[in-house]
Each structure stands twice: as C-alpha cells, then as structure tokens.
Amino acid sequence: MFGVDEKLESIYKEVTDRNTGETEYLQAVKEVLASLPPVLAKHPEFYEYNIIERLCEPDRQIIFRIVWEDDKGELHINRGFRIQFNNALGPYKGGLRFHSSVYLGIVKFLGFEQIFKNALTGMPIGGAKGGSDFDPHDKSDREIMRFCRRFMTELYRYLGDDIDVPAGDIGVGQREIGYLFGQYKRLTHKFEAGVITGKKLNWGGSQVRTEATGYGLVYFVDEMLRDHKKSFDGMKVTISGSGNVAIYAAEKVTQLGGKVTAMSDSKGVIYDESGINVETVKQIKEIERKRIKEYTKFHETATYYEGGNIWKIKTDIALPCATENELTKKDADTLIKDGVIAVGEGANMPTTPEGIKTFLDAGVLFAPAKAANAGGVATSALEMIQNSRHDVWTFEYTDKRLKEIMVNIYKTCNETSDEFGSPGNLITGANIAGFIRVATAMIDQGVI
Missing domain, CATH: 3.40.50.10860 (Leucine Dehydrogenase, chain A, domain 1)
Structure with missing residues (x-):
C-alpha cells in the first residue's frame, strides 16, 4: 500500500484497528500517508518522534x-x-x-x-x-x-x-x-468576538467570509490554469452543489470570463447552456431556501433533471462543491471522455481515490480540497486577526489578502511536489507541505 515502507504499513494498521468503521477518516489518513515515503526518507526524525502516530490520534x-x-x-x-x-x-x-x-x-x-x-x-x-x-x-x-x-x-x-x-x-x-x-x-x-468566526458584519464578522471558500477555490484553480498557459476565460464550467461554496465559486468563475452551465442539489441538476444566473440561484437558495429546480421558473433556457448526474454534462472544468466522495471513477471516465481539462475540489474529499487516480493518469489538472478549499478557513483566520486588533477591513483589502493566500498555497504545493519527485501532483505537494510544517512544530515543542 505504501511501497516498501513497512513502518507506514504498521502505523496504518494500528490506526485502522483503533478506528474501526470510521470509513471517511481512514480514507483521509490513507491518502496523506501514501504521500509521505519520500519525506520520511529525507527526515527520519519524524519516525523517531512518532509524529504520524501522534497526528492520527x-x-x-x-x-x-x-x-x-x-x-x-x-x-x-x-x-x-x-x-x-x-x-x-x-x-x-x-x-x-x-x-x-x-x-x-x-x-x-x-x-x-x-x-x-x-x-x-x-x-x-x-x-x-x-x-x-x-x-x-x-x-x-x-x-x-x-x-x-x-x-x-x-x-x-x-x-x-x-x-x-x-x-x-x-x-x-x-x-x-x-x-x-x-x-x-x-x-x-x-x-x-474572536472565539467564533463567520459572524455577521455588524458585530465582528469579516468581509468576504461568505464568499471566501468559493472565491478561494477559483483563485487556486485560476493560478493552476495560468501555470499551464490556460484560464477560465471562455471555459464551460460545471459546479456540483448550490450552497455557499458553489454559489460563490460560480460568481467568481463568471467574473473571470467562464460560463457556468450546470449546478445541482441533492434532488437534481439544472442545466443552462446560456450560463447560470448566479443572482437567481442566490435568491432561491439563500433567501427563499428552496430547491434548485425553482431556477427553471425564472429562466426558460434552463432544463431541470430530477435525480440527474451533473458529471454527465460536457464541460471544460469541473468543480465538485457538494459533499464527500460524490465524484467516482465512472464519473471521472465520463468527464475525461468529454474533454475535461481541470478539476478543482470545493467540497471536502469530494472525489473518490479511484476517481483521483483516473484524473491524474489522464493528465487532467487536479486541485485537491485541502489546498483548493482553504479560502474559508484562511478568511476565518483573517477575521480572528481583525477581532484581536478591534479592527475592520474593507471588502477589497480582505479579498486581496485571500487571493494572495490562495496563490501562495498553490505555489507551495507545486514547488513541494517538484522537490519530492512528483512534479505537478498537487495532492502530494499539499500533503507533504502541510505535514512538514506541523511535524516540525511538534518536534520544536517537545513530546506533549
């Protein structure tokens, strides 16, 4: 499972034995551990301090x-x-x-x-x-x-x-x-005020917090595209979900010249070849709190598919923003056949391991969730800073800080993937970069 690293095999077995039945947790642990052999070869002290065992508990x-x-x-x-x-x-x-x-x-x-x-x-x-x-x-x-x-x-x-x-x-x-x-x-x-984030603006909340995860996802994917001489401009984009992340990802994609043609909720999919009207989706989902099928009442160009699979719709860029393990290998095969060039994960772990491997093997640009959807928590941290200073920042300044953070995350993941022998594999880059930063701090602070 982890190459010839018997220590990692032993650690993962211990984790599975202690967390029986916690499928999603074990899947997340396995993904991170699979990226670590080159790090552990370079930094054996991480074994000496039992960093992995401590992180998994x-x-x-x-x-x-x-x-x-x-x-x-x-x-x-x-x-x-x-x-x-x-x-x-x-x-x-x-x-x-x-x-x-x-x-x-x-x-x-x-x-x-x-x-x-x-x-x-x-x-x-x-x-x-x-x-x-x-x-x-x-x-x-x-x-x-x-x-x-x-x-x-x-x-x-x-x-x-x-x-x-x-x-x-x-x-x-x-x-x-x-x-x-x-x-x-x-x-x-x-x-x-700093004890909780996501507050309303009138009592300590931060500008851009509502938009942050969706905007941050698009900033990350845009940087990935630009690094490969591409952009959102003129691209067709499908976005699963129609909650906060999906709505503001759609808004930012549209601002960057892309055309969002499909969105979804747990009951079905809307498809609008002329481009989804984000303001209508906001009205339906944020104000009226109704199902996405209501969209067709406002736009005659739209079609609603009850129980439909959004990944069957041909697209250039796919942004899964609904829930974990929603995008399977079968879906990946369909998207690749239809010419998808990039996938950006807005939800947490929305693509199955088999789906991820399929995309990587096909050369599809892939932005993993733990990097690409970090905009929400990054802006929460910015809210904490404002609260600690009793300060208030403008939308434009906060959005600028968010974009800088997401661009830096992409660069960190990309450079780390190169350093550890997996050029272009942002999953490996994200896992290793995050792991090293935490592991080093743990060693600095001793055994606690």
Missing part, C-alpha cells in the same frame, strides 16, 4: 448529548462532537457541521484534513472540527436557537480565542453562529 475527542425542545413542547435528543486534533501551529480551528449524516468518523475525517489545510494557509491555526447530527432544515428559528443554546452549553468550557475557535460549515450559517455566540456570551459574561 486527536488531542481531545469531546462527545456529548444535546436535549432540546421543539415548538410543540416535545423533546429531542441529538449527539454533539468537537474533535480537537492538533494545536502545534496555533489554537484549534475548524467548523461546526449540523447535518443528519454527522457521526464520529465524519468529524474525525474533517478534523484530520483541517490540520493540513490550516497549515497550508501559513496562518497560526491548528486543526479541529465539530458538529451534530441535528438537521436545521424545516426547523423554526426558535427551534434552531434552542438547539444552539443547548449545544453551546455543553461545549463552551472547551473554547476560547487562544484555545479553540469554531466556525460555520454545512448547516451552520450566520444565524446559527449568532445563536451559538449569544449563548457563549451569556455563560462566560464576556464579549469574546
């Missing part, structure tokens, strides 16, 4: 029960999680996800990825993740508020602007962030 796993009352007075029980994985580079940092699919393996996978993603930003932030199997869809504002209050009542004692700083993720937007912070303030008697 979270510093802290917090699991708790949440009992909340709905509008009818009925009680419901959910499970909450916070996995504080590694703080060698700074306070734990990572989002909270509220979705019915959340379980320990998902949270650990996301937290493990967050270690390296955060390291790649160059910002002083460690890796963590959290959430609950609570689903805010079809819940009233008061029900969501009651749930958030109970969630924070269990979690607040583990948080702090120099300890652990959560943010939003799927199911956790500015509404939920507000309720969570309000309860934190009530319990601690402190207006500690």
